[in-house]
Amino acid sequence: MTQFGLYANTDKNTNQAYPYFVDVQNTLLDGLNSRVVIPIVAFEKSKSARTHLYPANLCPIVEIGRKKYVLMTHQMTSVPIQLLKSGEGSLAKYRDEIVAAIDFLVTGI
Numbered sequence: 001m002t003q004f005g006l007y008a009n010t011d012k013n014t015n016q017a018y019p020y021f022v023d024v025q026n027t028l029l030d031g032l033n034s035r036v037v038i039p040i041v042a043f044e045k046s047k048s049a050r051t052h053l054y055p056a057n058l059c060p061i062v063e064i065g066r067k068k069y070v071l072m073t074h075q076m077t078s079v080p081i082q083l084l085k086s087g088e089g090s091l092a093k094y095r096d097e098i099v100a101a102i103d104f105l106v107t108g109i
Helices: 043-053 092-107
Strands: 005-008 020-023 034-042 061-064 067-071 077-080 087-090
Touching (some): 043 067
Antiparallel strands (some): 034 067, 061 067
16 A cells, blocks of 8 residues: 555445545554544535635545545545455655645644
C-alpha cells in the first residue's frame, strides 16, 4: 500500500456516499492491519454543504477521472486493509493540499 493511494470503497453500506478513500498513512506502518484514510465524496453531493460549512483548506477538491471530488478530511478514519482491495491510482499530486488539510484539522493553522 502506498501513501496517497486512491481506493474504491468496496463497503456496500457506505460506497454510495463515499465512493473513494485516499490512504494517508505513512508506508513505514505497512505492518499494521489497518490504514488511515480520508473518505471522498462527489463534488455535486457536497457542494451546498461545502460552501456553507467546510473551509476549502479543510476539504480540498481533487479530480478523479475528469470528475471533481472533495476530501472529507474531518471524517478521517481507519479501515481494515481488506477494505482497500480496489486500487484506482494515486492522489500524490495533491500531496501538499492533503497534508495541509490534515495539518489544519489538527492544529487549526
